[in-house]
Amino acid sequence: MEQRLEGTTLSRRGFLRAAGALGVAGFAGASLTAVAASQDAQADPGENETHGFTYHNEHCLCNCMLDCTVRDGRLAMVQPRENEDKRFQNVCLKGISEVQNIYGESRIQRPMKRVGERGSGEFEAISWDEAFKTIAEEFKKCQDTYGKDALWIQFSTEASQRFPPLLASVLGAQAGGMNGYDLGQGNGQSMAFTPWIGLFAQNTMWEWPEAKVVILANTNLVETSLVWSRGMLNAQEAGTKFICLDPRFSPTASKADQWVGLRAGTDPAFFLGMTNYILENDLYDxxxxxxxxxxxxxxxxxxxxxxxxxxxxxxxxxxxxxxxxxxxxxxxxxxxxxxxxxxxxxxxxxxxxxx
Ligand code: SF4
Structure with a gap:
């Protein structure tokens, strides 16, 4: 007789199978991942099971490679994809929760048009054709009235490097964006000092164990780029000290060797002060x-x-x-x-x- 686990529709057998499958999950614990993996995991694999291989789009730049089980045309389970190099065999709770994300009742599946007063919460579903037509008409109205560059295409983490900048150049519009707070990169400081490339360190986290000190500037990777926190913890075991600059006592700050709780907005002054100290004390190479x-x-x-x-x-x-x-x-x-x-x-x- 199948035992059901309290609070889930997952059978004990399905739970154990999911837990076994997810035992390879890098950072996330199996006890958490198993329940989140799939409520469909109790279904026996049959002829109608296939696997799709993809990656998790860049919420956090970890881009975990995924092995997706599809049963009867429905995504049933998400696991980290097998990789000989275990450094790249990862997934976090956000990735394996895609089953719930995709089939969740509150997920908006079609374009919605507001039909009531703003704030009334009254919307009706419309077709994609109507949605595109409406957007195009509004774009055209704006540009015909105020000029082409009066239209601003704002983008953020998810689509930042792909479609929106292209759309803006095709339309003669302006475009700009900033990685959102869901991205485990520095916000603010890097933008004050360098353009886009400043968001990315020129060394990878796999080199961190070779460093004496790593400064994380407003980077909350323990929370937002979860699998990268392995690089931080490994480096700490190897003796690397981490200094976390963040106005908040973030999860990353709590794991760092030192937390510098900057007042928001003072980060450029902080870095200029560091630069001045390095120059004054002849500490440069x-x-x-x-x-x-x-x-x-x-x-x-x-x-x-x-x-x-x-x-x-x-x-x-x-x-x-x-x-x-x-x-x-x-x-x-x-x-x-x-x-x-x-x-x-x-x-x-x-x-x-x-x-
Ligand atoms: S760490 Fe999580 S959110 Fe980031 S890519 Fe991997 S599964 Fe997705």
Whole structure:
């Protein structure tokens, strides 16, 4: 006789099978994953079972690879996909909950049009054709009335790098976006200092054990990029210290070796203060700076721009015209400005020079 588990429609046999299957789940515990895996897991696999392989879209940039069991045309279970490299065999509760997400009663399956007053909560389902037509008409009305760039396509984590920027360029509209708080990346600080690429560290978390210290700037990976927290915990075991900058005492802050509870909005000042301290106390790597950064480039005092020659050239790949800039540094041994690429020079990092 089948035993039913309290509070679920999962049989004991189905629970054990799901728990066994999910025993490979990386970070999430099997006891949690099993119940969340599927209420359909009690159904015996039969001829109508197939597997689909996909990945979980980038809520958190972990992009877990998934093995999806489909029974009778219905998603029945989500598991991490087998991978010889166990570092990439992961899933979290959000991923395995897709069964509930997809079939949940509260999921909106069709476009809804508001029919009552704003705030009244009165909507009716419309067709996709009508929804697209309505959106297109409103876009056109806006652009005809106020100009093409009066239309702003806002995007966020889910679709940030794909369709919306393309849509905006096709329409002549403006576009912009910011990764949402569901993304385990720094918000605020990186944007103050660099454009988009600043959101991404140039080293991977697998290299963290080789670091003495890792600074997590407003990155709440323990909560938002769950499987990445394994990288943090492994590195801590290897002796790496983690400093977490966050106005909130986040789950990541609670696991870090040190929490710096910045006041919101003071992060640029904090980083400038760090930079100043590094410079004042001669803590920088001079050779690295000279070889790999723009810090030795001369700056014109009256414009604040880098001193550069600009030459017209042709892009060898596209054939399009392009500009080639030659930047200058001050060669200390020769006592004159020379092109930055000049071999065998000793470039100054500080000073005021007349050219
Ligand atoms: S960690 Fe969770 S939310 Fe992120 S991709 Fe993997 S399953 Fe999805």
């Amino acid at each position: 001079r050779e690295h700076i000279l070889a790999h950064t723009a810090l030795p480039f001369l700056i014109e005092a009256d414009t604040g721009h880098s001193l550069a020659d600009v030459a017209e050239a042709t892009n060898p790949e596209t054939g399009e015209p392009m500009e080639v800039k030659t930047f200058y540094v001050w060669d200390e041994s020769a006592g004159k400005a020379v092109a930055a690429e000049t071999e065998g020079i000793v470039a100054a990092l500080e000073g005021t020079f007349t050219i």
